[in-house]
Amino acid sequence: MELSITQPDDWHLHLRDGDLLEGVIPHSAKHFGRAIVMPNLKPPITTTAAALAYRESILKALPKDSSFTPLMTLYLTDMTSPDEIKRAKKSGAVYGVKLYPAGATTNSQDGVTDLFGKCFPVLEEMVEQDLPLLVHGEVTDPNVDIFDREKVYIETILVPLVQKLPQLKIVMEHITTMDAVKFVMSCKEGSVGATVTPQHLILNRNALFQGGLQPHNYCLPVLKREIHRQAIVSAVTSGSKRFFLGTDSAPHEKRKKECACGCAGIFNAPVALSVYAKVFEEAGALDKLEAFTSFNGSDFYGLPRNKSKLTLKKAPWKVPELLSFPFGDIVPMFAGGTLEWEVSLN
Structure with missing residues (x-):
């Protein structure tokens, strides 16, 4: 069996910087035409100038024959100004502003502490400039159970935000719950969308233990209960335009994952398309895969769809146990396992 689809884009990707960037970027550039690149470096990408410099670093790290296009983002802080949003839009290289609640995930310590109290003028300027807000939707209150943090964030932040600023385009990143599915579906189509990762489509929280x-x-x-996984699968395989591919591929060296305080993040760039194909096949929805991978995201962002094609072949292949680099090893998602769909470029 073969399936020819328009080349996908990745609407949520971590490329890091330095040696790690050079090591991992070929894996995304091999399969994806474009990617929304996350700004949570050290220091974070908080200005347009920094975003443009990071973009140049990415372009220099690409394989010579690659046509991969990085789409840059700004890291929202309590100090971000409306003027910075104007500069970002004017640059033509920045396509969104990333909201990390302070302390929510990797390198989020400089994130937002009070969205409505400190960032509202910036959000209003984003409406004027038609720049989407890309949201890591979890509260950071230690009294809230980690498995409930997305649900509580929707109730306390996202619902009021949509009510206060209905014109603001929002992407709820890497959704993990049926609560997120219901929220996205309740909003006006084209105003609120969601990215979905391979891991949250195929794994539940048992996979942690x-x-x-x-x-x-x-x-x-974090991965959630099976009922939430099933809700997300149903949403993305339904044909709804509100959901699109965002791998959240997040590389860390093996030694930083397998230690007393391991880093959060799954490096899935080499296997993402194979996993998405498996999920859609099992749901009897392969006819809807192309829209999810290749159309919905570009349509939401108002960008042209890619012209090139790639082919997914039903051919088993073994995922490497390790990817070795001069700086260390990275363990990919499904390391050592066998996947049923192989990607070949046309």
Whole structure:
């Protein structure tokens, strides 16, 4: 069996910087035409000038024959100004502003502490400039159970935000719950969308503990119950235009995952398309895969769809146990396992 689809884009990607960037970027550039690149570096990408400099670093790290296009983002802080939003839009290289609640995930310590009290003028300017807000939707209150943080964030932040600023385009990143599905579906189509990762479509929270603690299945937002996984699968395979591909591929060295305080993040760039195809096939929805991978995201962002094609072939292949680089090893998602769909470029 073969399936030819328009080349997908990745609407949520971590590329890091330095040696790690050079090591991982070929895996995304091989399959995806464009990617929304996350700004949570050290220091974070908080200005347009920094975003443009980071973009140049990415372009220099690409394989010579690659046509991959990085779409840059700004990291929202309590100090971000409306003028910075104007500069970002004018640059033509910045396509969104990322909201990390302070302390929610990797390198989020400089994130927002009071969205409505400190960032509202910036949000209003984003409406004027037609720049989407890309949201890591979890509260950071330690009194809220980690498995409930997305649900509480929707109730306390996102619902009021949509009511206060209905014109603001919002992407709820890496949704993990039926609560997020219901919220996205309740909003006006074209105003609120959601990215969905391979891991949240195919794994539930049992995957963190089967056969011992599994650090390479640890990501934030954390994997949820099976009922939530099923709700997300139903949403993305329904044909709804509100949901689109965002891998949240987040590489960390093996030694930083397998340690006393392991980093959150799953490196799925080499296997993402194979996993998405598996999920859609199992749902009897392969005819809806192309829209999810290749159309919905570009349509939401108001960008042209890609012209090139790639082919997914039903051919088993083994995922490497390790990807080795001069700086260390990275363990990919499904390391050592066998996947049923192989990607080939046309």
